[in-house]
Amino acid sequence: MNKNSKIYVAGHTGLVGSAINSDLMEKGFMNLLLSTEEELDLTDQRAVDDFFTREKPEYIFLAAAKVGGILANNTLRADFIYTNLLIQSNIIHCSWKHDVRKLLFLGSTCIYPKNAHQPLTEDSLLTSQLEYTNEPYAIAKIAGIKMCESYNLQYRTNFISVMPTNLYGLRDNYDLEKSHVLPAILRKFHLGRCLETNNWNAIRKDLNRYPVGSLKGDSDEKSILTILDGRGITLINEQSHRKVTVKLWGTGTPLREFMYSKDLAEACVFLMEKTDIQDIIKLHKSRHPGDNDYHPPHFLNIGTEEEISIKALAGKIKTLSGFTGDIVFDHSNPDGTLRKVTDAGILHDLGFHHKVSLDEGLRMTYEQYLRYE
Secondary structure (H helix, E strand, O other): OOOOOOOOEEOOOHHHHHHHHHHHHHHHOOOOOOOOOOOOOOOOOOHHHHHHHHHHOEEEEEOOOOOHHHHHHHHHHHHHHHHHHHHHHHHHHHHHOOOOEEEEEEEOOHHOOOOOOOOOOOHHHHOOOOHHHHHHHHHHHHHHHHHHHHHHHHHHOOEEEEEEEEEEOOOOOOOOOOHHHHHHHHHHHHHHHHOOOOHHHHHHHHHHHOOOEOOOOOOOHHHHHHHHHHOEEEEHHHHEEEEEEEEEOOOOOOEEEEEHHHHHHOOOHHHHHHOHHHHHHHHHHHHHOOOOOOOOOOOEEEEEOOOOEEEHHHHHHHHOOOOOOOEEEEEOOOOOOOEEOOOHHHHHHHOOOOOOOOHHHHHHHHHHHHOOO
C-alpha cells in the first residue's frame, strides 16, 4: 500500500473497523472508502458489486460482521450464520472479480475446536468438534477462511485471513445481553458502582447512551431497578445500608486472552503493508519440513499469548471501577470453552508484537467509557 492507495474498510464503525480506520489515518492513509450499514447493505450482492464497480478499491480490510457474546451467539444462531456468510461471500467474491490487490479477512479464534490443544495453532482448524454455543458464527468464519484460501489457490489472489483473540477497546458493544464478556463486565460494575453511590444522574446518562431494550434514562427509578436486576445488577436496601451485587455468567474459571483493539489494528495494517499470503504460507511450511502432504493454512493468529481467568479479569475491572459490592457467579449459565489462548508465533516471526498490557488497556477503555458516557 502507498499513501494514495484506495482502501476500503468494511465495518469501519465497529470495534475492529474503527480501530483500523484510525490507525490508517494516523499513518497518513487518507484515500479511505467508508460506508455505513445504511449506505451500503453488505448482504445485498448487487449493491456490493455496484459499489466495487463505482469505487474500484485496491485494498480491503474485511472487518464487517454480525458479532456478540455467548447469549447472542447461542440464541440468534440463524442470524449469525446467514448474515456473516452473506457479508463475507459478497466482499471476497467482488474482490476477486474487480481485481483487488490485497484483502485481509478478519475471523475469530472461535473457529478452533472446543478441545483443541492449547495454545491454539493454525493447524488445529477442523480437527474436532466446535464449541456448541457459537458454532454457527464459527462455521461462517471458517467458510470465509476457506473461501479466501480457495480463491488464492484457484485465482492466485492475495487474500490473507487473520484470527484475532478476544478484543476490547473504543467503540465496543456494551449491550448487556449481546456484548462480549469484557465490556459486559465493565458496564455491570460501572452501573453497580453508580447504584452504590446513588448516582442516578450517571445511571440515566448510561441508559440514554446504551438503552436496555426499550428502557432509557428517562424511565422511573423503579423500572430501572427492575430491568437492571434482570440483567444481574441488584440493589438491596438494608435499613440505611445500600448493598449491590453483580451477577456474572458461568463459574469464572475459564481462561481467556484479551487484546486491545489498537494493537489489533496495528497488526492488520502491518500485515497489509509488509506481507503477502505467500510469506505466511512459507512460514507455516517451515514448521513442517519434509512433509509433502502438508497443506499450509492461509491464515494466522493475532494475539498476546497472555491468559487470565474470567474471575481474575472481573477482579481487575471491579477495582478499576471502584465497585465494592459482591460478585456472584451464576453456575447455571455456560462457561463456553474452558481455555482459549493463541499461539501467535507466525505473527511474531513476521515481526509484529503487541504493545498494550491488559492493565493499561483496561484503564484506557474505562476512561474512554466514562468520557463518552
